[in-house]
Amino acid sequence: MEKKRILYFDAIKFVAIIFVFVCHFARTLERYHISYGFKILPDALFSIYTGTAGSVLFFIVSGAALMHVYQDQINLKSYFMKRVKGIYPMFWISFIIFFCIQFYTGGGYDKNIPLLRSIYTLVGMDGLAENFCATFYTVGEWFLGIIIILYILFPALKKFVDEFPNATLAVSFLTGIIVDYTYSAGHVDITKIFVVWIPVFVLGMVFSKNMKTVNNCMVLASMVLLTVFTVFDLEFINTMTRIYIVGMALFFLLVYLFNNIENRVFRIVSSFVSRYTYPIFLVHHRVMIIFIKKFSNHVLSAGEVVWLFIFVILMTMVSSYLVERITNAVLVLWRENDA
Numbered sequence: 001m002e003k004k005r006i007l008y009f010d011a012i013k014f015v016a017i018i019f020v021f022v023c024h025f026a027r028t029l030e031r032y033h034i035s036y037g038f039k040i041l042p043d044a045l046f047s048i049y050t051g052t053a054g055s056v057l058f059f060i061v062s063g064a065a066l067m068h069v070y071q072d073q074i075n076l077k078s079y080f081m082k083r084v085k086g087i088y089p090m091f092w093i094s095f096i097i098f099f100c101i102q103f104y105t106g107g108g109y110d111k112n113i114p115l116l117r118s119i120y121t122l123v124g125m126d127g128l129a130e131n132f133c134a135t136f137y138t139v140g141e142w143f144l145g146i147i148i149i150l151y152i153l154f155p156a157l158k159k160f161v162d163e164f165p166n167a168t169l170a171v172s173f174l175t176g177i178i179v180d181y182t183y184s185a186g187h188v189d190i191t192k193i194f195v196v197w198i199p200v201f202v203l204g205m206v207f208s209k210n211m212k213t214v215n216n217c218m219v220l221a222s223m224v225l226l227t228v229f230t231v232f233d234l235e236f237i238n239t240m241t242r243i244y245i246v247g248m249a250l251f252f253l254l255v256y257l258f259n260n261i262e263n264r265v266f267r268i269v270s271s272f273v274s275r276y277t278y279p280i281f282l283v284h285h286r287v288m289i290i291f292i293k294k295f296s297n298h299v300l301s302a303g304e305v306v307w308l309f310i311f312v313i314l315m316t317m318v319s320s321y322l323v324e325r326i327t328n329a330v331l332v333l334w335r336e337n338d339a
Contacts, residue, residue, distance in 0.1 A: 008259050
């Protein structure tokens with residue numbers, strides 16, 4: 001039986017994609033040496049990078065949403081087929097479209113990259129692998145590679161969460177903190193190591209299984225933590241440990257704020273997020289590069305920054321709509337061939 005959709009999960013995803021989108025917009029301006037005196041959002045929220053705040057929310061909600069859908073026994077074949085159909089057709093279509101655009105505008109591709117590394121693109125891991133070696137990465141970000149790994153691990157993690165939820169949560173966070181304080185491969189940022197994201201994914205799973213709601217004490221503690229991390233310089237706390245604390249507090253606070261909202265506007269936002277979050281996530285950065293590059297070495301006023309931001313949003317939405325429609329058409333053909 002299909003589970004009832006949790007609307008506040010979609011609302012939190014909406015907040016998360018805003019955080020990521022705004023940060024990528026600012027970094028793309030900087031990439032093309034565009035001077036701007038106005039920021040849509042600050043680069044850091046609660047002592048962590050704003051884009052990372054969006055990422056941690058996505059990972060928590062992903063674990064929570066999967067656990068909500070798969071409360072009972074998992075049919076592994078059905079589970080993995082659904083993940084494959086949900087991830088790869090749209091990813092491959094997006095890659096082909098934007099790789100062709102990049103090929104034309106850039107006068108070819110980097111021939112120093114071994115063609116064998118296209119396997120990373122085939123399995124959706126090129127954005128993550130880009131942090132370790134040159135790949136044909138075009139769309140999807142490092143986040144996609146991490147979420148694919150977490151999806152693969154989910155059935156095994158679910159067994160532990162079903163049997164030992166609190167112990168699994170504690171061990172996963174302890175492991176993540178140990179890695180945070182012992183990791184020394186400085187050429188690769190720790191946020192690109194998949195194991196450090198398991199704790200927040202498990203947190204979402206445990207929330208869906210045992211918590212489901214947030215009480216007043218949790219909200220108060222979350223507000224205090226977020227205030228402390230905003231007011232005080234806590235750089236002495238390692239990166240992932242700060243991300244864990246802020247991500248957990250922010251998630252609980254947003255659950256509390258969105259939990260009882262079910263009006264028409266909220267449902268429209270939920271429907272939009274459920275349909276377009278993934279294509280927006282796939283294409284937004286490449287769309288930004290295509291259109292922002294035109295302004296290289298310019299100095300933009302606050303008004304121009306806002307107009308460019310709105311324009312990039314519109315172009316991202318158009319691209320996401322087209323990618324989503326093409327993908328749906330391909331999946332219809334897939335289902336007809338399976339019939």
